[in-house]
Amino acid sequence: MAKSEEKEAKPKGQGGDKADKADKGGKAKGKQESKGKQESKGKQESKGKDKKSKADAADTPARPVVPPRMRDKYRDKVVPAMTKKFGYTNPMQLPRVEKVVVNMGLGQAVANPKMIESAVDEVCDITGQKPVVARAKKAISNYKLRTGMPIGVFVTLRRERMWEFLDRLITVALPRVRDFKGVSPKGFDGRGNYTLGLREQIIFPEINYDKIDSTRGMNVSIVTSAKTDEEGRALLTELGMPFRS
Incomplete structure (x- = not known):
C-alpha cells in the first residue's frame, strides 16, 4: 500500500510542477506585455512631442534672409x-x-x-x-x-x-x-x-x-x-x- 501511495504521489507532484511553471510563464508573459505597452506608449508620446515641436517651429515666423x-x-x-x-x-x-x-x-x-x-x-x-x-x-x-x-x-x-x-x-x-x-x-x-x-x-x-x-x-x-x-x-x-x- 505504501508503494502505491508513493507512485500516486509522484504524478501529482509532476503535475503540480507543470502548473507552477505555467503560472510563472503566464506572469512573465504578462510582464513582457506590460513592458511592451509602456514602451509603445513612451514612443507614441515622444513622437507626439516631436510633432508638436515641429508644428510649433513651423508656426513661428522664420527670420528674413538678408541677401548680400x-x-x-x-x-x-x-x-x-x-x-x-x-x-x-x-x-x-x-x-x-x-x-x-x-x-x-x-x-x-x-x-x-x-x-x-x-x-x-x-x-x-x-x-x-x-x-x-x-x-x-x-x-x-x-x-x-x-x-x-x-x-x-x-x-x-x-x-x-x-x-x-x-x-x-x-x-x-x-x-x-x-x-x-x-x-x-x-x-x-x-x-x-x-x-x-x-x-x-x-x-x-x-x-x-x-x-x-x-x-x-x-x-x-x-x-x-x-x-x-x-x-x-x-x-x-x-x-x-x-x-x-
Missing part, C-alpha cells in the same frame, strides 16, 4: 556700368567675381605649432568658414622643416560668404588700416585676378586685440572671370575697391 549687399550692388549698378563701358552684347561676357582665397602663411609655426590653432580660429572668425591647414610638401633642413609639417592656413570663399567678406573688406577693414591711401593697382596677374596683402589681422572687427598672441599678415586673392587686367580693375573699382591713383 555687395551682390545686389553688382547686379544693379556694376553690370549696367560695365556693359556701357566695354559694350558687352552677351550677359555671359560680363566679368564676375568667382571666388576669394584668404591665405595666412605661418613660417614661425615650425618652432611653435600652437600658432596654427590660433590662426585657424582667427581666419574662421574673419571669414565665417573653417580654413584648411596647409602642410609642407618638401623637407628643408636649413629651416628645420619636415614633410607634412603645418606652415599656414587658407580658406576659399564662394557665393554668399564671398560677397559678405568682400563687403566687410572694402567698407570696414581697409579704412581701418593705418595711414591708408588706397590699395596698389599692381596686384593683377595679367588675367584679371587681383591679390592684396594685409599686414595685420586686427583691421577686421571680428578679431579681439586683447585675445591674440601676435599680429599676423594675410593675402587675399580675388579670382574673377575677366580676361584682361583692365576689365578686372574696372570690375573691382565699380564694386568699391579703393585703388591708389
Whole structure:
C-alpha cells in the first residue's frame, strides 16, 4: 500500500510542477506585455512631442534672409556700368567675381605649432568658414622643416560668404588700416585676378586685440572671370575697391 501511495504521489507532484511553471510563464508573459505597452506608449508620446515641436517651429515666423549687399550692388549698378563701358552684347561676357582665397602663411609655426590653432580660429572668425591647414610638401633642413609639417592656413570663399567678406573688406577693414591711401593697382596677374596683402589681422572687427598672441599678415586673392587686367580693375573699382591713383 505504501508503494502505491508513493507512485500516486509522484504524478501529482509532476503535475503540480507543470502548473507552477505555467503560472510563472503566464506572469512573465504578462510582464513582457506590460513592458511592451509602456514602451509603445513612451514612443507614441515622444513622437507626439516631436510633432508638436515641429508644428510649433513651423508656426513661428522664420527670420528674413538678408541677401548680400555687395551682390545686389553688382547686379544693379556694376553690370549696367560695365556693359556701357566695354559694350558687352552677351550677359555671359560680363566679368564676375568667382571666388576669394584668404591665405595666412605661418613660417614661425615650425618652432611653435600652437600658432596654427590660433590662426585657424582667427581666419574662421574673419571669414565665417573653417580654413584648411596647409602642410609642407618638401623637407628643408636649413629651416628645420619636415614633410607634412603645418606652415599656414587658407580658406576659399564662394557665393554668399564671398560677397559678405568682400563687403566687410572694402567698407570696414581697409579704412581701418593705418595711414591708408588706397590699395596698389599692381596686384593683377595679367588675367584679371587681383591679390592684396594685409599686414595685420586686427583691421577686421571680428578679431579681439586683447585675445591674440601676435599680429599676423594675410593675402587675399580675388579670382574673377575677366580676361584682361583692365576689365578686372574696372570690375573691382565699380564694386568699391579703393585703388591708389
